[in-house]
Amino acid sequence: MAYQIRLNGETRALDVAGDTPLLWAIRETAGLTGTKFGCGIAQCGACTVHADGAPTRSCQMTVADAEGVEITTIEGVSGPIAETLAQVWAEMDVPQCGYCQSGQLMAAVALLAESPTPSDADIDAALWGNLCRCATYQRIRAGVHEAARRLEA
Amino acid sequence: MLAKMDPPKGLAALEAAWDARPTRRTFLIGAAAAAGGLVVGLRPLDAARASETAAASPANPLIGYIRITPDNRVTVLSSQFDMGQGVYHGIATLVVEELEADWSQVDVQGAAGDVTLYGNILWGGTAQGTGGSTSMATSWERYRKAGAAARAMLVAAAAEAWDVPGDQISVAAGVLSHPDGRRASFGDMAGRAAEMAPPQDPPLKARGQWSQIGNEALRRFDSAGKTNGSHRFTIDVALPGMLTAVVAHPPRFGARVASFDAGGALAVKGVTDVVQIPRGVAVVAESTWAALKGREALSVAWDESEAETRGSREILDTYHRLASEPPKAIARAEGDAAGALASSAQTLEASYEFPYLAHAALEPMNAIAAMSEAGELEVWGGHQIPTLYQYIAAQIAELPPERVRLHVMTTGGSFGRRAVADGDVVAEAVAVAKAIGWRAPVKVQWTREDDMAGGRYRPAYVHRLRAGLDEEGNLVAWENHIVGQSILAGTPFEAAMVQNGIDYTSVEGASNLPYAVPNLSVGLTSTDVGVPVLWWRAVGSTHTAFAVEAFIDELAAAAGKDPYAFRMAMLADHPRHRAVLQTAAEKAGWAEPLPEGRHRGLALHESFGSVVAHVVELAMEGGAPVIHRVVAAVECGTVVNPDVVRAQIEGGTAFGLGAIMAEELTLEAGRVQETNYDAYTPLRIDQAPAVEVHIVPSDARPSGVGEPGLPSIGPAVANAIAAATGRRVRQLPIRKALDV
Structure with a gap:
C-alpha cells in the first residue's frame, strides 16, 4: 500500500512495505539521495533528517511511523540557519569526502535553531552522534561557531 | 586467505603487460615505483626519475585530459580517484593555472580506460591507480602540461579565426582577447581548437607567475554539492x-x-x-x-x-613468540647490531603490539x-x-x-x-x-556489518626492539624485528614487489630509519594467517612510526637527554627532517615551561615522501589522556593547495589519533567481533582536537599529504603519556592499554 508521507513540504505517496526504514523510502522511492546510509543502527548519523523539526535517524523510523510527521531532508531544509551553515561549510572547506555532511548539517541546523550561541560542549552533545571518518571535526566545530556568529550579527 | 584466493586471470594479463615493457630494467623501476605509490611511498624522488622519462601529455589534451564544450564548460578528466582527499581540486588547480580557465566553468570527472593517458607515473605508468599519496606527484607535470597545451590550442584557434598572430592574444579567466577588442570564450573556440595540433612540449609558467598553485584564498570547487545533498556517490x-x-x-x-x-x-x-x-x-x-x-x-x-578459526589474541600471542626468534628476512643491516648490543653500556628492550584495524569508511x-x-x-x-x-x-x-x-x-x-x-x-x-x-x-x-566483517584489515603486528647506548648516551645499536602478515603476498603485486622475503609495506618507516645509528638491523617475519589484510591509510607507517618513535623516546629518557635534542643530534644527514621537527618544536613552544599537570610528547616520521612531526600537549584525568593541544609541521614539497594540505594533516592526525586511542578489530574463533560503529569506535567530535598545522616551505615537486598526517600522532601521544605518568604504552589501542 502507499503511505502518505509529508516530505519537504509536499505529500508524497510512497508505495513500500510499512516496515521499510524511512531512509530507504526517501532514497529509493522518493529519489532524494542526499540522506545517506552508513550504519543502519543509529550510530553514525549520516541518515539524519528532521522529523517535526527534531533531528532524527531515518534508519530507525519506519515509513508507517512517519505518516503524519513533517519530514525534512537536506534537499528541503531552508531558512537563514541552513543557508548560513551551507555557506560557511563551503567557505571553510569543511567537507572532505562529504558523505556524512548532510547529516552533520541537519544536526547543526537543529542545534542552532535550539541554541543560537552554542558552547563547545553544546556542539559535542548535539553532534556526538554524527561520525565523520575523514575527521573534519575541527572545521565542523569552527563552522558551527562561525555560522552562529553571523546569524547573531 | 589472500594466498588461497585464485587471482582472476585478468591479473595475469596485467602482469604480462608489465613483463612486456621494453626492458626488464624499466619494469623494475616501474615495480619499485609501484611499491612506492600504491603501497609504500618509497622515496618519491626515485619515482620522480621515472616520471622524467615518461611522456607527460603525449596525446591531445582536449581529448584525454580536458574537455571544453561549446557551452563553455571545462571538464578536467582526472586520472586520480577522489575519496575525499581533494585530488580533484588539486588536479583542477594545475589545469586552471596553465589553462587560465575561470573556476566557475570548471568541473572534474573521473577517467579510466587508457593506461597511456592515465597510468600512475610514480608506478612507472604501468597501471592507473590512486594510492601511496602519489596523486599530486603523478599529476604535477601531466596536468599542467595538459592545461598549457589546451591553452595554446585555444589561442591557435582564435588566431586562425581572427587572422592575427597568436602572440597578440591573451587569455585570462576563461576569455581569449585581442588588443583590438575582439573577445571569445573557451566555448566559442572549443570546436576549432580541437582541430589544432597539440604542442608537444608547451612551456609552463615559472613559479613566480602562479596565481592558483599555492593560493591561500582558493577553496575546493566541489563543496557546494556536499552541503546540499546533490553530490552523487x-x-x-x-x-x-x-x-x-x-x-x-x-x-x-x-x-x-x-x-x-x-x-x-x-x-x-x-x-x-x-x-x-x-x-x-x-x-x-x-x-x-x-x-x-x-x-x-x-x-x-x-x-x-x-576457514581461519583462530582468534586475534591467539594470533598475536604467536607473533610475540616469533618476535623473540630470529627474523626470517632482513630488510636492512648496517654494522654489527648484535655485537654492538652485547658491548653497549646500557641496553633497552620493548615489544609493541598492534591490532587489526578496519577502514570503516562511511559509505559501505x-x-x-x-x-x-x-x-x-x-x-x-x-x-x-x-x-x-x-x-x-x-x-x-x-x-x-x-x-x-x-x-x-x-x-x-x-x-x-x-x-x-x-x-x-x-x-x-x-x-x-x-x-x-x-x-x-x-x-x-554492503551493509556496515558486511563492511566491518569483510576483511581487508590493517594487519596486526608485533614489533620487538632492542637498542644499546654507549656511556655518553649515544645510540650505538638498534634491532627491530617486525612480525605480521604480508599485504602483498598472494596478490599479483607479490612477484614484483616482495623482494628477498621483504614486503616493503611491512617494514616501511622502520627500514628507512632516518636516525644515524652505526649498528642496525631491521628484520621481518611474515606470517601465514587466513585473515584478509590490506593497505590502510599510511600502511606500514601506521605501526612502524609508533614503535620507532616511542622507543626512541624511551632511549632518550634512558640517556638522560631531551627527546627533541636526542633526535636532532642523529639527523645531521636529514635536513628536511630537521626543519620539520624544529618547526613543530618551535611552534609548540617545546622549550617553554608547561602549566601544572600538562605534559608534552613529540614524534617525527617520513612517509610517502613527506615529513611530518607532531607535538602533543595533554593532561591525565581519571587515568585517561585529555589532549589540550596538537601542533603539526609538514614538509610535502611544493604546496598546490595550502588549505587542502592543512585539511589533510588535520584529518589525518585525527584519524590516526582515533585509531591509536580506541580502534581495534578482534576475532574470536575466527569470527569478527566488532561489526558496527557501536563496537568499532572511530573518533567522534568530543575527542577531536584542533590541530595547528604549519607548512614548511619547499620548492621540491609535490609529495603526498593524504597519508603522512597519521603516523606521528600516535607516538607523540604515547610519549606525552609517558612524560605524564612514566608509563610506556606498548599495546594498542591506548584505551585498552590504560584500561580506561
Whole structure:
C-alpha cells in the first residue's frame, strides 16, 4: 500500500512495505539521495533528517511511523540557519569526502535553531552522534561557531 | 586467505603487460615505483626519475585530459580517484593555472580506460591507480602540461579565426582577447581548437607567475554539492530497471558455500533472484530493503574446512613468540647490531603490539554493473585501481577489456579500502549481474556489518626492539624485528614487489630509519594467517612510526637527554627532517615551561615522501589522556593547495589519533567481533582536537599529504603519556592499554 508521507513540504505517496526504514523510502522511492546510509543502527548519523523539526535517524523510523510527521531532508531544509551553515561549510572547506555532511548539517541546523550561541560542549552533545571518518571535526566545530556568529550579527 | 584466493586471470594479463615493457630494467623501476605509490611511498624522488622519462601529455589534451564544450564548460578528466582527499581540486588547480580557465566553468570527472593517458607515473605508468599519496606527484607535470597545451590550442584557434598572430592574444579567466577588442570564450573556440595540433612540449609558467598553485584564498570547487545533498556517490546511482543485491558472505574467512536454500528469500516480496557467486550467495531485489529482508530469510550452509578459526589474541600471542626468534628476512643491516648490543653500556628492550584495524569508511562498499544492449559492460564504483578492475570485470564477463567501461565515482571515504587486488565488490557486482543473465543493472550494496566483517584489515603486528647506548648516551645499536602478515603476498603485486622475503609495506618507516645509528638491523617475519589484510591509510607507517618513535623516546629518557635534542643530534644527514621537527618544536613552544599537570610528547616520521612531526600537549584525568593541544609541521614539497594540505594533516592526525586511542578489530574463533560503529569506535567530535598545522616551505615537486598526517600522532601521544605518568604504552589501542 502507499503511505502518505509529508516530505519537504509536499505529500508524497510512497508505495513500500510499512516496515521499510524511512531512509530507504526517501532514497529509493522518493529519489532524494542526499540522506545517506552508513550504519543502519543509529550510530553514525549520516541518515539524519528532521522529523517535526527534531533531528532524527531515518534508519530507525519506519515509513508507517512517519505518516503524519513533517519530514525534512537536506534537499528541503531552508531558512537563514541552513543557508548560513551551507555557506560557511563551503567557505571553510569543511567537507572532505562529504558523505556524512548532510547529516552533520541537519544536526547543526537543529542545534542552532535550539541554541543560537552554542558552547563547545553544546556542539559535542548535539553532534556526538554524527561520525565523520575523514575527521573534519575541527572545521565542523569552527563552522558551527562561525555560522552562529553571523546569524547573531 | 589472500594466498588461497585464485587471482582472476585478468591479473595475469596485467602482469604480462608489465613483463612486456621494453626492458626488464624499466619494469623494475616501474615495480619499485609501484611499491612506492600504491603501497609504500618509497622515496618519491626515485619515482620522480621515472616520471622524467615518461611522456607527460603525449596525446591531445582536449581529448584525454580536458574537455571544453561549446557551452563553455571545462571538464578536467582526472586520472586520480577522489575519496575525499581533494585530488580533484588539486588536479583542477594545475589545469586552471596553465589553462587560465575561470573556476566557475570548471568541473572534474573521473577517467579510466587508457593506461597511456592515465597510468600512475610514480608506478612507472604501468597501471592507473590512486594510492601511496602519489596523486599530486603523478599529476604535477601531466596536468599542467595538459592545461598549457589546451591553452595554446585555444589561442591557435582564435588566431586562425581572427587572422592575427597568436602572440597578440591573451587569455585570462576563461576569455581569449585581442588588443583590438575582439573577445571569445573557451566555448566559442572549443570546436576549432580541437582541430589544432597539440604542442608537444608547451612551456609552463615559472613559479613566480602562479596565481592558483599555492593560493591561500582558493577553496575546493566541489563543496557546494556536499552541503546540499546533490553530490552523487556510488550508492546514489540509480539506473533504469536497476536491481539491488546484498551478498551473504562466509561467517569465517576462507569458508565457502556448501549449499543454500533460496526458498525463504524468494518468498520475500520484491526479491527477484538468489544466485551463488564465487564469494557467497547474492539476494537480488527491487529495493535494498527487500534484498536485506531476503537475506535474513536465506539459509546457507558453509564449508568451513579451510576457514581461519583462530582468534586475534591467539594470533598475536604467536607473533610475540616469533618476535623473540630470529627474523626470517632482513630488510636492512648496517654494522654489527648484535655485537654492538652485547658491548653497549646500557641496553633497552620493548615489544609493541598492534591490532587489526578496519577502514570503516562511511559509505559501505558498493559497485554497479550493467551490460548495454551493444554488449558493453559498464561498471560504476570507487575504482581506486581502474586498470585492474577493468581486467577483472572483463574476465568475469568474458569480454575483451576494451568492452568494459568504468565510471569512476567519488566515494564516501576509502582510506585504501577500495584498492583491492581481486576487485572485491567490483567483482561481486559483475558476478551477480552475470548470474542473472545480464537482464538488469545490478547494484551490490554492503551493509556496515558486511563492511566491518569483510576483511581487508590493517594487519596486526608485533614489533620487538632492542637498542644499546654507549656511556655518553649515544645510540650505538638498534634491532627491530617486525612480525605480521604480508599485504602483498598472494596478490599479483607479490612477484614484483616482495623482494628477498621483504614486503616493503611491512617494514616501511622502520627500514628507512632516518636516525644515524652505526649498528642496525631491521628484520621481518611474515606470517601465514587466513585473515584478509590490506593497505590502510599510511600502511606500514601506521605501526612502524609508533614503535620507532616511542622507543626512541624511551632511549632518550634512558640517556638522560631531551627527546627533541636526542633526535636532532642523529639527523645531521636529514635536513628536511630537521626543519620539520624544529618547526613543530618551535611552534609548540617545546622549550617553554608547561602549566601544572600538562605534559608534552613529540614524534617525527617520513612517509610517502613527506615529513611530518607532531607535538602533543595533554593532561591525565581519571587515568585517561585529555589532549589540550596538537601542533603539526609538514614538509610535502611544493604546496598546490595550502588549505587542502592543512585539511589533510588535520584529518589525518585525527584519524590516526582515533585509531591509536580506541580502534581495534578482534576475532574470536575466527569470527569478527566488532561489526558496527557501536563496537568499532572511530573518533567522534568530543575527542577531536584542533590541530595547528604549519607548512614548511619547499620548492621540491609535490609529495603526498593524504597519508603522512597519521603516523606521528600516535607516538607523540604515547610519549606525552609517558612524560605524564612514566608509563610506556606498548599495546594498542591506548584505551585498552590504560584500561580506561
